[in-house]
Amino acid sequence: xxxxxxxxxxxxxxxxxxxxxxxxxxxxxxxxxxxxxxxxxxxxxxxxxxxxxxxxxxxxxxxxxxxxxxxxxxxxxxxxxxxxxxxxxxxxxxxxxxxxxxxxxxxxxxxxxx
Amino acid sequence: xxxxxxxxxxxxxxxxxxxxxxxxxxxxxxxxxxxxxxxxxxxxxxxxxxxxxxxxxxxxxxxxxxxxxxxxxxxxxxxxxxxxxxxxxxxxxxxxxxxxxxxxxxxxxxx
Numbered sequence: 424x425x426x427x428x429x430x431x432x433x434x435x436x437x438x439x440x441x442x443x444x445x446x447x448x449x450x451x452x453x454x455x456x457x458x459x460x461x462x463x464x465x466x467x468x469x470x471x472x473x474x475x476x477x478x479x480x481x482x483x484x485x486x487x488x489x490x491x492x493x494x495x496x497x498x499x500x501x502x503x504x505x506x507x508x509x510x511x512x513x514x515x516x517x518x519x520x521x522x523x524x525x526x527x528x529x530x531x532x533x534x535x536x537x
Numbered sequence: 538x539x540x541x542x543x544x545x546x547x548x549x550x551x552x553x554x555x556x557x558x559x560x561x562x563x564x565x566x567x568x569x570x571x572x573x574x575x576x577x578x579x580x581x582x583x584x585x586x587x588x589x590x591x592x593x594x595x596x597x598x599x600x601x602x603x604x605x606x607x608x609x610x611x612x613x614x615x616x617x618x619x620x621x622x623x624x625x626x627x628x629x630x631x632x633x634x635x636x637x638x639x640x641x642x643x644x645x646x647x648x
Contacts, residue, residue, distance in 0.1 A: 427580070456636075466581070466626060466638040479635060514580050523569035523588075523630055528580030 427529035429515050435535045441503040444532045447496055448517030456526065457490055457500050458514040466514070472498065505536045541629050543639025550617055551647050558612045558642045560627035565608070567629040571636070572601065572612050575624045584625070585612075617646045 428447040436442050448455050456471040470480040472492045480490070487506070492498040502509055512533050516526040543560045550556045560570075571586035587594045587601040587610065594601045598615040614621055627639040 465640040468635060468637070471635060516580070523586075525571070525583045525586075526581075526636060528582065530578070530580050 429529035439504045444500040446498045446515030452517035453520045454518045456516040460512045541639045547643040549645045561609045566631035573626045
């Protein structure tokens, strides 16, 4: 398996524009997580899905952020409208079924909002 | 209750030294404590993990020490090498798969 695949790897956009980040989890994994990493706040969990259903979105910063998982092999994180403070590295991770299993991370999307 | 506090923020050690990174948690429901290693431009990757029924776990040069009563755990790297230079994150979860991460420690091993 190629691992968790995220696209794009880098995104530069202007303030106010819509940004969509994409994630393909590892086949057979049933949980998917979106994290945001910044120097100030470290790794923050934004939202996670179990069997394509959002379980906990308490980390989503505000209504400008939304996430979907239409099927087991694809998820998106959308920011509309984007702001400079959204600049960060966004990671997607997936896990096998079961409790406390290893989270496999993608390479991340570095987002810069100017 | 959901926080995991990690220290130090950064650490510089000479090759062959034993860097130690510490974490503390509050939520007694946590029952899984992994450490992740992250290289620049990469996502975090699982290094080693421990459950609270043991006080120590070793995998190669990496050791986790766990103190359940103090709600603390630490990572020790024996015979550290320049290739170990990375950012290390402790984490914790309880029941659900939701991992709570520490702030990270940027480790530099000088040759």
